[in-house]
Amino acid sequence: MPLNEFSLIERFFANHSQRNDLVLGIGDDAAIVEVPKDHQLVISSDTLVEGVHFLPNIPPRALGHKALAVNLSDLAAMGAEPRWATLSISLPSLDEQWLAEFSAGLFELAEFFNVALIGGDTTRGPLSITITIHGVIPKDKALLRSSAMPGDWLYVTGSIGGSNLALQSLLDEDFAHEYQQHFNKDQQQAHLDKHYFPQPRVLAGYGLRGVANAVIDISDGLYGDLRHILKASDCDAKLWLEKLPVVEGLEQFLGREQALKMALCGGEDYELCFTVPEANKGSLDIALSYSGVNHQCVGQLSRGDGQIELLEHGQAKAIELPISWDHFTTSA
Template sequence: MKEFQLIEHFFRDHGLKRRDVELGIGDDCALVNPAENKSLAISCDTLVENIHFLPDMPASALGYKALAVNLSDLASMGAEPAWMTLALTMPRVDKQWLTEFSQGLFEAAEYYGVSLVGGDTTRGPLAMTITIHGQVPQGKALTRAGANNGDWIYVTGTLGDSALGLDILLGKQQASEKHKSYLIGRHYSPTPRVLAGQALRTLATSAIDLSDGLASDLQHILNASSLGALIDVDKLPLSNALLETVSKEQAINYALAGGEDYELLFTVPESQRGAIDTALLHAGVKFVKVGQVCAGEKLKFIQNGVPFQPGFAGFEHF
């Protein structure tokens, strides 16, 4: 245990110290002071070696991504990042690995304004759980519920890059050096759409972050409102790297079912369509309308105006 107590020094007194952190790492609990009139948004995500990441994933990328996927959950609620705890389980104390992991973690933490306030380090198979805390004005959080018949469906960024990046890492796909670097980068270092989420708080009727793929994640929004949707696969935002590496059909499947894009999917009523251009301009993120919420309870796809049958049976992490 002594050895593991040393790990604390890789994390204690490092990174951002927010003014609302009264007591950070080192006591039995952290003490933080939430802002008045705000709700606290809490989420946690676990990454397990061989399940959620490959054993040869660079430690700095892992540190970055472990936080990024949690920040993406805050983004989808429109919450402002604040504090996190890190539970890190590892088979042995590897100082080089810890140095790189903590660098990646703190890089994301400082950029997004998150203080690491506590955690636990234990021996065991490599895995990490981050619990993230954000704040959102009371009653203003975006949720999966709230979409209405006729709302337009938007997504940020481009879709499918991360899943193709993973397939390149697994040797299932090949790409040019330039595209390979971009696609693997999208898999290792997703960009949580934190500012976009906050900008959408008063405009979107529902939102979710794309962790499992559009087809799967959109279904959560539809289920919450007992509605259906029509997605025009010609409108899906696809990167040049994706389009120049695989066929158009494969590209669409990556975009619909690839997973781990960590872009936002959100619904907007017709009355707010003009306002989101201005709102998202400041967030510096591209976004595009890909479909519309409709009556019924089915999710349907069209291409060139005719029904389209996606070529995937559902994305499974495991």
């Protein structure tokens, strides 16, 4: 029997992860969940559109993972615990093999973070995925962009630049040829995994509660995302370029300035950028020790209006940086 909308949902998306706080899941007009006492609900939503957010030939398992990961990254930046998600997907046709792989990637990550899929919608149309993630956080403990203070130290988790490096190798054959000559197979796979299977820093978000002042996830590039913190908090920042955790080998491949441009503006790293006051700096290592992610101090904040000063070993460094991605001002 050919698949219809309801059999599609039943076969690929219903009856997967369950939670004790899920009162009513997929199968009715709406889901019902229990929010724990003295907690607040945290909600984020992202839409991924073919040709805008992902290439047409992306492996469906990677797309399932990434669609959920970008939402989990938003909750990580708030310090929230992810619990439930809804999925709305527009499909040009019903491809059972594609759906099986897509749902496998989605649920593999959902089960790792104990996230239950509780509803959504399916429709026919250009390939587009919208996930809304719901989480909880103890009351008034959320990490905000607007809470940075002058004097805070600026940090970044993990490494930056690897995702965009992989993307450029997928987009440009000449770039890909040189890239493959410079990086070994393991490095190439690590970059591709960073792009296709980003790892949201949820555990790091937990550790930063009560330690960090302000947090944002790095989706559009460190330079642009940092400015969101600075503008919301009325701060400026000195960014120490020699301290940036640029992905290994990038500078040797592209040269110093081009490597910095990719690391600062490439985007889709899904690491965390955060600020920590002097009083909490000594406890940061312990706070993040169980998250399994490295962190690097890359600058310091001062009072201001959202400006970033680039410094190299204490000296001002002039680099012409591209603007951050904006769907309505940036050409694809």
